[in-house]
Amino acid sequence: MQILKDRIRKDGKIREGNVLKVDSFLNHQMDVSLFREIGKEFKRRFEGEEITKILTIEASGIGIACVVAEVFNVPVVFAKKTQTKNIAGDVYTTQVESYTHGRIYDIIVSREFLGPDDKVLLIDDFMANGKAMEGLIQIVKDSGAQLVGAGIVIEKGFQPGGDALRDQGVHLESLAIVESMDEKTGEIVFR
Numbered sequence: 001m002q003i004l005k006d007r008i009r010k011d012g013k014i015r016e017g018n019v020l021k022v023d024s025f026l027n028h029q030m031d032v033s034l035f036r037e038i039g040k041e042f043k044r045r046f047e048g049e050e051i052t053k054i055l056t057i058e059a060s061g062i063g064i065a066c067v068v069a070e071v072f073n074v075p076v077v078f079a080k081k082t083q084t085k086n087i088a089g090d091v092y093t094t095q096v097e098s099y100t101h102g103r104i105y106d107i108i109v110s111r112e113f114l115g116p117d118d119k120v121l122l123i124d125d126f127m128a129n130g131k132a133m134e135g136l137i138q139i140v141k142d143s144g145a146q147l148v149g150a151g152i153v154i155e156k157g158f159q160p161g162g163d164a165l166r167d168q169g170v171h172l173e174s175l176a177i178v179e180s181m182d183e184k185t186g187e188i189v190f191r
């Protein structure tokens with residue numbers, strides 16, 4: 001998606017630990033008009049698929065997932081990383097290692113919001129090692145729902161998550177795949 005790649009080149013900053021910082025438009029301050037274009041692009045890429053629910057993981061996936069849910073006209077559910085009093089017992093749960101927090105979370109989704117009749121599109125802002133997607137796929141399996149595919153805004157193609165998912169036969173659509181990025185020169189190469 002060219003406007004996304006241009007924006008990453010313009011505003012993205014490369015940080016140590018293979019972190020691409022895009023918090024001025026994607027996952028802290030959010031450019032909602034860019035999000036709308038991203039939503040339309042996911043709609044185009046998953047055209048013809050029956051989707052009943054968007055599933056993402058807190059926190060950074062939520063904003064983008066809401067815009068995608070609007071174009072598909074379905075609800076969005078997010079996996080919670082923290083146990084809260086307002087979700088009582090009946091949950092799907094698995095463990096996910098967070099890329100940027102550097103710790104493992106027990107993620108939870110209430111059974112009330114995902115079940116065998118659902119056809120699920122996963123949405124997230126980033127793909128790195130694939131831990132977030134692995135966790136969400138486990139929850140979809142546990143719920144008996146059908147996995148339609150996964151939509152990622154930025155995949156870091158030099159990290160293993162995306163290709164591992166494709167090898168498993170998951171329909172993965174990443175709108176920008178960073179093939180390499182150089183912290184010293186600031187150069188970003190897209191696949």
Ligand SMILES: O=P(O)(O)OC[C@H]1O[C@H](OP(=O)(O)OP(=O)(O)O)[C@H](O)[C@@H]1O
Pocket residue numbers: 057058059060061097098099100101124125126127128129130131132133161
């Ligand atoms: O492919 P992975 O290695 O799982 O990396 C991708 C995940 O990492 C980030 O979440 P993170 O927990 O780092 O931060 P967040 O709480 O801001 O979403 C991002 O939002 C993805 O969910």
Ligand SMILES: O=c1[nH]c(=O)c2nc[nH]c2[nH]1
Pocket residue numbers: 018019020021022023027099100126127128
């Ligand atoms: O802002 C982010 N930049 C990254 O490089 C990254 N990888 C996983 N999650 C991420 N979030």
